[in-house]
Amino acid sequence: MTWQQTIFAYPTLLATLISVILGVYGLRYILQHGRTPVLSAFFAVNVGLTLWAGFAALKLLSTVPSVKLLAYKLLYIGVAPLGVFALLFALAYTGREQWFRPRVIAGLLAVPALYLGLLFTNPSGVAFESTRFFQTAGVVVMRVDVGIGHLVLHTFYNALLSMLAIAIVVYEAVRLGRSYMPQAVLISAGIAAPFVFVMFSSLGVPPFGSDGVNLIPTSAAVTSTLLGFAIFRYRFLDLPPIAYTTAMEESPDGVLVLDSNERIVHANDRGMELLTDFGAEVGDSVDEISSGIDLTSSRNDSVQVDSKDDDPVFLSVRAQELVSQTRAIGWVIVLRDVTQLHRQKQIIEAKNEKLALLNQIVSHDIHNDMGIVMGNARLVEEMVDDTAVETRLRTIIRNSEHASELTDTVRSLMKTMLDGDDEPAKSVSVGSVLWSEIESVRVGNEHAEITLSNDVHGVRVLADDMLGTVFRNLLTNAVRHNDTDAPEISVTVHEEPDHVLVRIADNGPGISDENKDAVFGRGNKGLESPGTGIGLYLVDTIVSGYGGEVWVEDNGECGAVFVVKLRKA
Numbered sequence: 001m002t003w004q005q006t007i008f009a010y011p012t013l014l015a016t017l018i019s020v021i022l023g024v025y026g027l028r029y030i031l032q033h034g035r036t037p038v039l040s041a042f043f044a045v046n047v048g049l050t051l052w053a054g055f056a057a058l059k060l061l062s063t064v065p066s067v068k069l070l071a072y073k074l075l076y077i078g079v080a081p082l083g084v085f086a087l088l089f090a091l092a093y094t095g096r097e098q099w100f101r102p103r104v105i106a107g108l109l110a111v112p113a114l115y116l117g118l119l120f121t122n123p124s125g126v127a128f129e130s131t132r133f134f135q136t137a138g139v140v141v142m143r144v145d146v147g148i149g150h151l152v153l154h155t156f157y158n159a160l161l162s163m164l165a166i167a168i169v170v171y172e173a174v175r176l177g178r179s180y181m182p183q184a185v186l187i188s189a190g191i192a193a194p195f196v197f198v199m200f201s202s203l204g205v206p207p208f209g210s211d212g213v214n215l216i217p218t219s220a221a222v223t224s225t226l227l228g229f230a231i232f233r234y235r236f237l238d239l240p241p242i243a244y245t246t247a248m249e250e251s252p253d254g255v256l257v258l259d260s261n262e263r264i265v266h267a268n269d270r271g272m273e274l275l276t277d278f279g280a281e282v283g284d285s286v287d288e289i290s291s292g293i294d295l296t297s298s299r300n301d302s303v304q305v306d307s308k309d310d311d312p313v314f315l316s317v318r319a320q321e322l323v324s325q326t327r328a329i330g331w332v333i334v335l336r337d338v339t340q341l342h343r344q345k346q347i348i349e350a351k352n353e354k355l356a357l358l359n360q361i362v363s364h365d366i367h368n369d370m371g372i373v374m375g376n377a378r379l380v381e382e383m384v385d386d387t388a389v390e391t392r393l394r395t396i397i398r399n400s401e402h403a404s405e406l407t408d409t410v411r412s413l414m415k416t417m418l419d420g421d422d423e424p425a426k427s428v429s430v431g432s433v434l435w436s437e438i439e440s441v442r443v444g445n446e447h448a449e450i451t452l453s454n455d456v457h458g459v460r461v462l463a464d465d466m467l468g469t470v471f472r473n474l475l476t477n478a479v480r481h482n483d484t485d486a487p488e489i490s491v492t493v494h495e496e497p498d499h500v501l502v503r504i505a506d507n508g509p510g511i512s513d514e515n516k517d518a519v520f521g522r523g524n525k526g527l528e529s530p531g532t533g534i535g536l537y538l539v540d541t542i543v544s545g546y547g548g549e550v551w552v553e554d555n556g557e558c559g560a561v562f563v564v565k566l567r568k569a
Contacts, residue, residue: 012060015053015221022046022228033260037097041089045227048085049220051078056217059142065133068142073119075217076154079194080112083158083165086191090165093187094172108161115153122147155198162191180266183230190226194219233283254315254335260328262286262295274335277313278305286333295319295331302338314342355414367407374400405476425546427569428463430493430500431456437471438491441479448479448487456493461500461566466542470550471502473535474562478506499548500568505561516552539564 023046030039055075059068087108091099119127126149133142166188173184197219254271256264264282267275275281280288286295290305294317305313316336322329374397381393431452438450461467478489484507494501511519521537543550543564553561 011218011221012053012057015218015224016050016057018221018224018228019046019049019053022224022231023050025231037092037100038089041085041092042227042231044085045082045089046224048078048082049224051075052082053217053220054078056220065131065142068133069131072142072144076116076119080115080154080158081109082194083161084108084112086165087161087168090168090187090191094168096168111153111157115149115157118149118153159195162195166191183233186226186230186233190223190230193222193226197222251334254337256286256333256335257322258286258295258331258333260330262331265330271335274315274337290315293317293319293333295321295333302342312339313337314339358414367404367411370400370404370407374404425462425464425567427460428467430459430461430467430502430566433468434471434491434493434502437468437475440472441475445479445487447485448482448489450475450479450489450491452491452493454492459493459495459500460569461546462569463546463566467546470539470542470564471504473539474504474564477535478504478508478560478562482506482508484508495568498568500566502564502566503561504564505555505559507555507559510554510558510560511552519552520550 023043026039026043026046030043033039052075055071055078059071059075062068062071084105088100088105091097115127122128126147128150129145129147131142131144169184169187169191173180194216197216201216251268252270254274255268256271256275257266259265263285264275264280267282272282275284275289278289286293290303293303302314302316305315314337316338318334318336320332320334322331377393377397377400381390381397384390384393434452434456438452442448442450475489475491479487488507490503490505492503492505494503519536520540540550543566546566548564548566550562550564553563555561
């Protein structure tokens with residue numbers, strides 16, 4: 001062996017070393033994390049590159065013709081199936097794992113197997129026609145004149161599969177967006193490197209002289225180096241991001257793809273903008289964004305993040321674990337900027353605090369003061385004999401009672417606004433609530449006749465403690481707005497398969513068709529709608545919160561019927 005042979009062998013030996021290192025790395029990964037299509041294809045590619053470069057180095061270093069010829073044949077054990085391995089890797093890398101079936105793989109490997117059989121038997125020179133030995137630059141070189149079998153079964157077949165692999169990778173990268181392009185270029189260049197070297201050798205581009213040392217096997221070093229760089233830059237053994245179209249490139253939300261070590265391996269356009277704002281980048285740990293991001297939580301949590309502008313940003317975080325063959329391989333995180341919503345929430349919470357304070361004032365202070373006013377007015381009424389004074393005292397008492405009723409209604413409305421979303425609807429007995437409210441209204445309106453005309457025992461609806469407020473307001477409204485000397489109120493309950501209808505009919509003046517919706521404050525005007533009372537607005541608000549309905553019908557020629565439709569429990 002001459003020193004010239006050793007020097008010329010360096011690139012090929014380097015290619016062998018790199019392929020061995022990556023192959024061992026891939027095998028170690030398989031043993032630690034389990035076998036996946038992308039890992040298996042990657043390992044097979046590096047085994048092929050190792051055999052190719054290793055036997056090519058042996059062929060170059062040996063000075064014995066028979067050893068050179070054997071090494072030449074053995075190197076094709078690695079290089080002949082490389083086109084198949086490259087295609088399988090591209091399919092796995094782009095998520096087309098459904099092609100990894102034994103029949104498909106066996107069919108693809110049938111052509112390389114046939115070529116290897118012809119190479120070692122070489123009938124009629126179909127694999128190679130002749131071999132030539134000569135010395136150049138102090139190096140003994142063997143040249144092989146290949147046959148038709150080599151051109152068709154090896155060169156053409158591998159070129160076809162490799163071009164198909166490159167096309168698949170590039171197509172997927174174009175489809176998913178420019179952020180995938182760098183890794184697609186690295187992988188495509190690695191697959192194409194051997195064919196570029198073959199083309200340079202055929203054209204005689206220095207140092208690829210036709211009579212010099214064959215440098216084509218050194219392309220394995222290029223392929224291994226590019227794949228190795230792609231592995232550690234984009235970590236596609238942990239998570240091949242090009243295979244996961246979950247990261248919606250056109251999404252207005254930031255989408256981040258993490259590997260199993262919680263490092264960011266991909267971000268869509270909006271995600272890249274957020275990373276820039278937070279001083280982070282692809283390759284960083286997700287903790288660089290915020291330590292408050294909990295990947296294990298199924299809730300749509302909101303976290304505070306400090307941006308470069310020193311203004312706090314609030315993000316809604318949703319995490320979805322990615323699993324491949326029962327193995328967790330990463331996460332997809334969707335980040336939505338909810339800063340404006342958070343500020344609005346703070347404003348609403350501040351208003352709710354003020355509303356709660358107002359509710360306390362109405363419920364306690366004003367209500368108690370009105371009770372004292374009414375109590376003292378009744379005492380004074382019993383102490384005086386002056387008719388004019390008695391008349392004015394009755395006016396004071398009547399208006400005080402009305403003010404007291406208003407404070408009760410406002411208190412109920414505020415309770416609905418403050419607590420309505422906190423407690424879900426529950427099963428409530430309609431009969432118990434109706435009887436209680438009917439008796440309460442009768443006590444203050446002895447001249448009114450209120451009847452419950454049918455048996456309501458066992459009838460239950462979905463409601464809450466505010467259902468009594470609904471019936472109390474409707475009954476009080478039917479009595480107060482009645483223009484007869486003897487108000488007659490009839491209450492009936494009708495069960496349907498899924499609902500319960502409570503009808504409260506009166507013999508009053510009725511409600512015109514144009515005002516049947518306005519009395520509930522519906523429409524754009526709300527409480528400013530003509531004919532609206534705050535009690536009916538409260539009724540509509542509460543019943544709607546139960547998922548029910550309330551409306552007005554005519555009660556024959558005179559009077560009105562308020563119908564409350566509630567969901568059956």
